[in-house]
Amino acid sequence: MKRINILLVEPDNVLARSYQRALEKLGQKVICANSAQNAINQLDKFKISLIILEIQLVDHSGIEFLYELRSYPEWDKIRVIILSSIPEHEFKNNINILKNDLKVDYYLYKNGTKLNKLIKIIENIE
Amino acid sequence: MSLDEVKVLNQEIASIINLAEQLKLPFLQILREVEASKIDNQRDLNNIEVSAEHALNLLDNYLLSIKLSNKEVEFSSESVSISHILYESSKLLENLARQYGVIIELDINGKFGPVEANGFGLQSALFSAGSSLIEAVSASPDQSKKRLYLASHKSRYGIVIGAYTDNMIITNKIIKQGRSLAGLSSQPFPSIIPSAGAGILVADRIMKAMNLDLKSSRHNKLYGIGAVLHSNEQLQLV
Numbered sequence: 095m096k097r098i099n100i101l102l103v104e105p106d107n108v109l110a111r112s113y114q115r116a117l118e119k120l121g122q123k124v125i126c127a128n129s130a131q132n133a134i135n136q137l138d139k140f141k142i143s144l145i146i147l148e149i150q151l152v153d154h155s156g157i158e159f160l161y162e163l164r165s166y167p168e169w170d171k172i173r174v175i176i177l178s179s180i181p182e183h184e185f186k187n188n189i190n191i192l193k194n195d196l197k198v199d200y201y202l203y204k205n206g207t208k209l210n211k212l213i214k215i216i217e218n219i220e
Numbered sequence: 221m222s223l224d225e226v227k228v229l230n231q232e233i234a235s236i237i238n239l240a241e242q243l244k245l246p247f248l249q250i251l252r253e254v255e256a257s258k259i260d261n262q263r264d265l266n267n268i269e270v271s272a273e274h275a276l277n278l279l280d281n282y283l284l285s286i287k288l289s290n291k292e293v294e295f296s297s298e299s300v301s302i303s304h305i306l307y308e309s310s311k312l313l314e315n316l317a318r319q320y321g322v323i324i325e326l327d328i329n330g331k332f333g334p335v336e337a338n339g340f341g342l343q344s345a346l347f348s349a350g351s352s353l354i355e356a357v358s359a360s361p362d363q364s365k366k367r368l369y370l371a372s373h374k375s376r377y378g379i380v381i382g383a384y385t386d387n388m389i390i391t392n393k394i395i396k397q398g399r400s401l402a403g404l405s406s407q408p409f410p411s412i413i414p415s416a417g418a419g420i421l422v423a424d425r426i427m428k429a430m431n432l433d434l435k436s437s438r439h440n441k442l443y444g445i446g447a448v449l450h451s452n453e454q455l456q457l458v
Binding site: 105106107108109111112113115116119120128129130131132148150151152153155179180204205208209210 | 244245248249252253255256259260262267271319320321355356358359360361363406407410411412413414415
């Protein structure tokens with residue numbers, strides 16, 4: 095697995111630690127952010143190749159974060175996986191906006207996505 | 221079925237949906253911890269223990285709130301010490317706070333006499349609200365202060381007991397919105413809590429069953445949620 099910088103935007107730090115441990119064991123560098131604002135700050139500091147994003151955040155949602163992210167040309171090519179506690183079917187027609195307009199590569203439901211599956215998807219995305 | 225009965229039934233369904241949404245989190249934490257430990261061979265049983273314990277406590281307090289609402293359980297008022305309630309609640313929240321990297325601080329400096337309330341009910345409500353606020357404090361964009369304060373103070377209405385933070389603003393509007401969004405949204409308190417915030421809603425029900433109101437509250441410069449209690453005048457005089 096090629097080493098990349100992954101930005102994990104996850105408000106629950108207990109969950110974030112588990113994801114970080116597993117991905118770092120596989121050689122990735124994982125930078126954590128618990129909110130949209132902190133995620134923007136980390137994007138300014140590090141060269142990020144992939145963002146794993148929970149859309150249910152405090153204050154600004156993950157969707158607002160994505161609009162902000164895609165408004166900057168230098169961050170336009172960053173790959174994005176949404177890993178959310180909200181099932182995809184609850185987004186109904188808006189899923190196309192996420193995938194087409196906001197260039198989300200995958201929408202994954204947290205409960206239905208085992209760590210091994212997430213790792214395989216990350217490998218494919220690289 | 222009368223309109224009032226339909227309203228009550230809808231509220232019950234909403235509270236079950238809200239609890240189900242909330243319980244997904246500790247189960248997911250346990251599952252991810254197990255999966256991560258299979259990858260890095262570092263098992264953290266303590267994390268699993270705290271997540272499971274939190275889920276059970278939340279379930280217990282939810283059941284208590286239902287039984288109180290249905291009058292299957294009735295709490296009698298007794299003379300209780302506020303400092304004892306705050307101290308015991310902080311002990312109950314200790315492990316969860318540590319897991320989330322939050323420090324619990326007690327403000328029991330005020331010398332208040334005993335209050336008329338049910339000690340177990342108060343402790344259950346404070347624990348429930350506190351557990352949601354621990355999540356909120358940890359998820360706050362302001363990462364400089366990760367503290368939950370359990371405190372009491374005197375107001376013109378009586379003695380206020382509550383849980384407070386210094387990294388977010390909690391208003392009555394936020395609490396009111398949370399009550400109305402419970403069961404309809406997976407995140408009824410979007411400006412403060414990333415999950416379902418069931419702890420606050422369970423605390424709300426327990427307080428209501430004890431004829432107390434859970435409201436936004438200020439303690440010095442801190443924001444939080446609390447309830448007004450009335451002091452036991454007879455014991456004050458002794």
